[in-house]
């Protein structure tokens with residue numbers, strides 16, 4: 105399962121991901137990280153059976169956690185199945201099936217590339 109972490113100023117300099125891994129023993133995979141001196145945004149893949157434990161461990165450390173259930177949504181009225189998003193997406197979220205573009209949202213890491221690249225402006229990220 106994918107989690108989005110929002111690391112606020114004040115805790116960004118602490119090794120929160122490492123300490124949660126040590127505490128929970130969860131095999132997490134960092135799929136995207138954007139961190140600077142004051143804040144950060146991290147997308148993690150976490151085993152389903154460890155998900156709740158990992159969420160609570162991050163929250164205890166002051167990290168805001170969001171479960172990425174449907175990270176990207178498409179306006180079906182606007183999509184013309186051009187396939188631009190199939191080429192752009194780095195995680196293979198989109199693919200052709202019978203000449204139509206279908207999505208596997210579970211692969212999305214919310215990088216935003218498809219939102220910018222879609223000529224129809226049919227895609228948007230689900231933000232909380």
Ligand code: SF4
Pocket residue numbers: 178182183184185186187188189190205221222223224225226227
């Ligand atoms: S790039 Fe936009 S219009 Fe083209 S297939 Fe993807 S969502 Fe549809």
Ligand code: SF4
Pocket residue numbers: 175176192193194195196197198211212213214215216217218219
């Ligand atoms: S935001 Fe778009 S391009 Fe980025 S991973 Fe998700 S579906 Fe792929």
